[in-house]
Amino acid sequence: MVSFEEIEEVYKRLEGRLKPDEFKSMVEEKVIMMNGLCDSKTAAMLVASELGLNETIKIKDIAPDKGGVVFIAKVISIGDIHEFSRSDSSTGRVVNITFADDTGSIKAALWDEASDLVKIGDIKMGQSLKVKGYIKEGQRGLEVNVGRGGNIEHVDKAVAVNLEPMKINDIKSGMSGLNIIGRIIDTGKVRAFQRKDGTTGKVTNLTLGDETGKIRVTLWDSKAESADFKIGDTVEIINGYARENTFSNQIELQLGSGGNIMKSNTAVDYSETFTQIADIGINSAYSVTGHVSGLDEIREFDRPDGTKNKVSNIYVSDDTGRIRVALWGEHAELVNELDIGSEISIIDAFAKPGRNEEIELSAGARTRIQVLRK
């Protein structure tokens, strides 16, 4: 006899198009017909496919050789709609969407009419959709294409997703499709810049930490403009990619139009890792904590481009050594409230060779300074 539990999974995919009892008796009939050559689950799948219903697939089972697929998933990111000219001079349009279910996530390209669903607001973040498309190997892994012959329908039942956020320490250069949950430990200003093609871009940075480490996050264009986060917020990042910054030699997380960042209620632990002063190398960012063992005056100077700036130098000591720290710009004013013996933490200062072959720290715009005791 067939128990309903064994075939329940398959039954669910039929989305209530027939009663459980009807389905069960069809499966039992199939098992008898197969003369015991298949188990009840296989029989259930045969019945489902004979019913001519679309068999939906889980995202983790989507493979390059699948061709046409149907899956039910949640929209977890929507990119910008991109228009382009075809060789026949007609205009095409495409938008990238990331879908997720309880087994993984996948990128989809919606072409032409399908992309209009985003434009008119029929497809939005967080919706659960049934997607029919075909699989193609894209530049960054598998991609679902929804064009002619494809289809998108809304489904009532919300899809549960399991995005398995990556721990910050496990992020390697070149990775894409990254999901991360972290706490904001620093924010930056939005900057505008000119691209080679003459268009204006926007960019801003955040530093994100979790219990394994921290990472600098770069938000581009619409993601930069809409960034409204405060230090201490927990955020979830969807569909970022990692690249090495050639200046700092550190991995950074990039978030463009195909990704998403949103506030989250998850509690995230983060604690700063301090390097002992004796262990500081060069050409990398370090955080140190110790007491002030030397103070210098503020000095104002002109940069080569004519703008003015100021700097003050202090010395910081811990149990292992003493290092000179240059406090640039606004940080320079700190000398007015510090004394010999003040306790201080300097976070993310850049180490470089100073004068007389000693390493020194540079505390600039990316550095945070905490005075623990004046």
Add this chain to the structure above:
DNA sequence: CCCCCCCC
């Protein structure tokens, strides 16, 4: 795709 890391 941007920005750095400058003084004496």
